């Protein structure tokens with residue numbers, strides 16, 4: 001496993017008391033260190049601007065570069081250091097993909113600020129630039145024909161969706177809670193124009209957890225990835241679908257998270273020679289961040305799985321079955337579901 005991390009990711013701060021806080025990353029780092037899973041991070045390469053221009057409009061990048069400190073919106077702030085740190089996070093995603101492509105080993109990109117709410121020309125939801133979209137574009141640029149982004153953050157990645165909606169070379173599949181921020185990503189949103197069918201939304205009701213996600217992976221995610229045949233998988237991983245999370249009300253346990261991650265790793269091994277990167281998005285309970293982070297790092301390092309803290313099963317009856325059924329209804333004309 002390649003570990004992507006930089007001290008400046010911890011220095012990035014919104015404002016005191018903000019949920020997207022430095023302690024999030026420190027919790028993962030400390031948990032990995034305690035389990036002997038922390039290793040020297042890979043030096044981060046800068047992202048070529050011409051590559052970034054496929055993801056964000058150059059005028060948007062210039063606009064942020066010239067922004068002074070202050071509030072960009074009600075929950076996203078800007079400081080003098082934010083541009084450089086957000087650029088370095090993009091560089092982390094870029095470096096992780098390139099490392100994985102050259103070695104066949106997975107990368108774990110522990111990045112801040114997160115990225116999946118940043119669109120072609122907009123920021124939002126604590127995000128400025130889209131790390132996962134840039135990761136997928138990097139794989140394309142390096143010669144991979146088809147890429148899949150699987151987003152298991154509790155929030156819909158509206159930015160990633162808007163960047164990729166009209167493309168069929170990069171499929172975007174998101175599982176998220178319906179009815180919370182940012183309000184986008186209904187089950188019947190299948191993308192636009194040439195990209196129709198290559199945007200997949202599993203919008204799930206409050207309370208959905210382990211058995212619903214398992215059902216969604218059985219009936220939607222795996223069959224679609226089987227059909228799409230990606231040569232590279234990017235996972236937007238947010239730990240905020242965990243039952244411990246204070247910002248949302250889905251109910252994945254730590255073993256539930258790890259089984260989804262294992263399925264994605266297995267899919268990557270079977271279909272794309274193990275080429276998979278995990279890019280950190282949200283997650284606001286420090287215990288859940290550490291618990292899932294350690295399990296994931298052990299999995300990617302092929303080390304023995306440590307025991308986990310949060311293993312209660314809160315959904316054993318497929319509470320989100322209607323959400324999964326709506327997605328199947330919307331997607332069945334495009335895929336063998």
Ligand SMILES: [Zn+2]
Pocket residue numbers: 153154155238240281282283
């Ligand atoms: Zn989130």
